[in-house]
Amino acid sequence: MPDSKTKTIDPISRVISGGYCVGCGGCAVADPTIQISLNQFGQYQANPSEDSAPKAEASKVCPFADGNPNETQLAEALFSNHASFDEHIGYHIATYAGWVSEDTFRTNGSSGGMGSWILCELLEQGLVDRIVHVGPIDRDSDSSPLFGFQISSSAEEVRRNSRSHYYPIEYSQTIRQLLDEKLTFAVVGIPCFIKSLRLLARQMPELHERMVYAVGLVCGHLKSTAFAELLAWQCDITPKQLQSINFRSKIEGQKASDYGVKATGLVDGKTVERAESNRNLYGSNWGLGFFKYKACEFCDDVMAELADITIGDAWLPKYEQDHRGTNLVITRNPDLEAICHHAKQANRIHLERISIDDTIASQDAGFRHRRDGLAYRLHMEKQNGNWHPNKRMEPGFSHLNKRRRRLLSLRYRMSQESHDAFLEAKTASDIKVFINRMHPISNAHGLLCLSGSRAFIVRVKQLAASTLKRLRRSKSQPR
Ligand SMILES: Cc1cc2nc3c(=O)[nH]c(=O)nc-3n(C[C@H](O)[C@H](O)[C@H](O)COP(=O)(O)OP(=O)(O)OC[C@H]3O[C@@H](n4cnc5c(N)ncnc54)[C@H](O)[C@@H]3O)c2cc1C
Ligand code: SF4
Ligand code: SF4
Numbered sequence: 001m002p003d004s005k006t007k008t009i010d011p012i013s014r015v016i017s018g019g020y021c022v023g024c025g026g027c028a029v030a031d032p033t034i035q036i037s038l039n040q041f042g043q044y045q046a047n048p049s050e051d052s053a054p055k056a057e058a059s060k061v062c063p064f065a066d067g068n069p070n071e072t073q074l075a076e077a078l079f080s081n082h083a084s085f086d087e088h089i090g091y092h093i094a095t096y097a098g099w100v101s102e103d104t105f106r107t108n109g110s111s112g113g114m115g116s117w118i119l120c121e122l123l124e125q126g127l128v129d130r131i132v133h134v135g136p137i138d139r140d141s142d143s144s145p146l147f148g149f150q151i152s153s154s155a156e157e158v159r160r161n162s163r164s165h166y167y168p169i170e171y172s173q174t175i176r177q178l179l180d181e182k183l184t185f186a187v188v189g190i191p192c193f194i195k196s197l198r199l200l201a202r203q204m205p206e207l208h209e210r211m212v213y214a215v216g217l218v219c220g221h222l223k224s225t226a227f228a229e230l231l232a233w234q235c236d237i238t239p240k241q242l243q244s245i246n247f248r249s250k251i252e253g254q255k256a257s258d259y260g261v262k263a264t265g266l267v268d269g270k271t272v273e274r275a276e277s278n279r280n281l282y283g284s285n286w287g288l289g290f291f292k293y294k295a296c297e298f299c300d301d302v303m304a305e306l307a308d309i310t311i312g313d314a315w316l317p318k319y320e321q322d323h324r325g326t327n328l329v330i331t332r333n334p335d336l337e338a339i340c341h342h343a344k345q346a347n348r349i350h351l352e353r354i355s356i357d358d359t360i361a362s363q364d365a366g367f368r369h370r371r372d373g374l375a376y377r378l379h380m381e382k383q384n385g386n387w388h389p390n391k392r393m394e395p396g397f398s399h400l401n402k403r404r405r406r407l408l409s410l411r412y413r414m415s416q417e418s419h420d421a422f423l424e425a426k427t428a429s430d431i432k433v434f435i436n437r438m439h440p441i442s443n444a445h446g447l448l449c450l451s452g453s454r455a456f457i458v459r460v461k462q463l464a465a466s467t468l469k470r471l472r473r474s475k476s477q478p479r
Contacts, residue, residue, distance in 0.1 A: 025172030026196030042225030090305030135161030216304020218312025237265035308333035
């Protein structure tokens with residue numbers, strides 16, 4: 001693999017060798033000599049053929065490669081005729097918070113159920129032949145993935161795949177199959193996947209014609225397979241024995257953000273289902289960024305700016321108390337805005353207009369990390385003389401105080417180290433190996449997140465507790 005600092009390297013090889021591949025699969029559709037496979041850390045990665053360099057078309061569809069238009073430029077061509085622009089959320093016709101009132105969409109969804117509902121509408125109104133989205137797959141070996149892209153042709157199938165699947169996925173085979181079958185479709189994707197599909201559609205007229213709608217999910221970051229495995233392992237289901245996982249089950253009476261995790265797998269030869277609140281599971285806090293792809297540290301699209309409609313969680317105090325979940329919705333395509341409007345009039349869905357400021361505030365942490373934080377990470381890569389993907393913001397550090405810079409450096413280190421630490425734990429068949437390695441870093445991160453006086457109190461308490469423990473241990477030792 002050529003060095004990322006070499007000037008003659010082609011754009012896509014630079015992305016891959018720099019560790020910025022998110023494994024979407026776009027390049028493998030453009031150039032079938034490229035294989036997408038899970039690496040040792042459980043992340044999909046593109047693997048160019050050893051016999052030939054990737055085709056120029058592959059670079060043209062990669063969301064992180066040099067020379068491609070950015071999200072704002074691509075969105076301008078799609079939405080500027082009928083939508084307003086905001087630099088955080090991109091083009092928009094309307095911004096809403098709400099949920100599905102009819103049927104069981106809200107109960108069965110991760111949030112307010114709007115994701116599955118809009119897909120069912122598109123199918124049932126005959127606007128597309130198929131839905132391409134992610135759902136659980138049966139494992140055929142203890143190392144095969146638990147989720148993958150799937151093609152649904154009925155509302156029933158769509159609803160079977162509801163909920164958020166925080167798991168690595170890639171779309172190359174699914175998109176190739178749809179193109180062979182000459183079917184129209186709507187696709188659900190996280191922002192960078194939609195970007196690569198939009199770039200791909202510019203290269204492939206048949207895709208442009210058949211990909212009728214793109215439904216975007218707001219995105220914090222993508223996880224490796226280790227996220228599912230770590231959560232299940234804490235419920236006594238080891239990585240190899242894990243059969244399925246529901247990352248988001250609702251807990252009555254709790255806040256929407258206090259959801260449960262349900263894992264199914266073999267324990268002592270019997271299939272069991274274990275449920276636990278995310279609050280009790282180490283690593284479930286998304287702020288820690290465990291198992292994050294490196295690409296996600298260098299991404300500035302939180303709101304899926306290239307999607308015809310974006311769906312997320314309305315993480316606002318007004319809605320967070322309701323355990324049933326409330327969606328954030330941004331419309332960009334007049335067809336989808338009209339579908340939502342008519343359903344709202346008919347009381348099939350409940351949507352309230354919210355301001356742009358509230359829309360941004362609902363993803364406050366995501367924007368802080370991916371605007372101010374991203375500028376700092378770009379600055380660090382530049383200082384080290386490393387190539388990094390072109391972003392819509394400039395590298396910089398002077399906008400951040402010293403504590404915030406330390407916090408961001410630690411968070412970046414923590415997300416990257418978690419991959420190696422989990423592999424070490426799996427090799428040792430001992431989850432404690434992971435926890436012992438990561439706990440000091442996550443603890444230091446937790447202290448940095450607190451204000452000065454609160455951090456001091458927590459530090460004193462921790463010191464007192466560890467001194468007490470040491471004293472007890474020394475007393476109980478035989479003399
Ligand atoms: C990796 C990831 C990170 C996210 N980060 C955030 C965040 O930071 N903030 C936020 O507000 N929301 C985030 N979301 C979105 C959120 O978790 C919900 O998916 C969204 O609110 C839709 O909920 P719903 O009840 O409307 O959808 P549901 O009715 O539950 O339907 C969800 C639909 O999304 C599809 N889907 C699930 N996972 C994937 C995937 N990985 N790729 C493609 N399609 C998928 C399902 O197949 C289903 O069709 C994230 C989602 C993912 C997958
Ligand atoms: S197109 Fe996607 S899979 Fe291919 S190199 Fe780029 S990010 Fe990786
Ligand atoms: S954070 Fe960005 S790069 Fe990472 S998965 Fe989400 S959209 Fe893709």
